[in-house]
Structure formats: C-alpha cells, structure tokens
Amino acid sequence: MDKDVSNLIERLELFEERLGVRLESLSATITGYATVYVRVMGELHVHEGMKLKQSTQLVAVIYDDSGRVIANVDNVYFKEKFYGFEVFQLIFNLGDPPPPNMAKIRIYPKEF
Numbered sequence: 001m002d003k004d005v006s007n008l009i010e011r012l013e014l015f016e017e018r019l020g021v022r023l024e025s026l027s028a029t030i031t032g033y034a035t036v037y038v039r040v041m042g043e044l045h046v047h048e049g050m051k052l053k054q055s056t057q058l059v060a061v062i063y064d065d066s067g068r069v070i071a072n073v074d075n076v077y078f079k080e081k082f083y084g085f086e087v088f089q090l091i092f093n094l095g096d097p098p099p100p101n102m103a104k105i106r107i108y109p110k111e112f
Helices: 013-019
Strands: 009-011 021-031 036-046 056-064 069-077 085-095 102-111
Touching: 009 021, 013 021, 013 102, 021 102, 036 056, 036 102, 056 085, 069 085
Parallel strands: 009 102
Antiparallel strands: 021 036, 036 085, 056 069, 056 102
C-alpha cells in the first residue's frame, strides 16, 4: 500500500533559478512491504526555450528528524538529449526495516 509523503518535499528554488530550470508536479510516496521504497516523481522544465543550458544532475536527499542524511539518489539529464521537459522518477531503497524518522526530502538541480 502506498503512503503519500509529498508534504516532506523541499525544493531549492535558488538552485533551480541559477541553472535556468524549474521542478513541477512533484510527488513522493512510500511503498513496499518487506523492503521499503520511496519514489519521488515530477517534471524537469527549462525556464526559457526548449534546451538545457548545461547538462544537469537532479539530486534528491532524505533527512531524518535530526537533520542527518539517510539516503540519496540522483539522475543526469544531458543538454544534447533534453528537449522541453522530462518526467522523472527517483527511487530510494530504504531497506528493511526502513529508517524510523524520515522528516524531509530535499530535491535540487546541480550542474553536471
């Protein structure tokens, strides 16, 4: 059974602005029984035009309630292959049992 944890998502809009991209339609769910997964989905758009200014790495990090990093994943979008926007899915494998105190999911772009 999936549990919506989209309320835990935190964007770094200044990072998006610096790279000329924006993240839209973000959602996050926890799923799994024996092994627990967190899936973050959304769209990566460019601010102007249809091409990325530079290849971009999209990073997602899960923090516990003490501010410690408990998991991270990333995906790269190459400027030569990007056109307009991309729908993305980032999947964390949190194991069994999962960390007990997931408090925040931060997602941000960085230059690759």
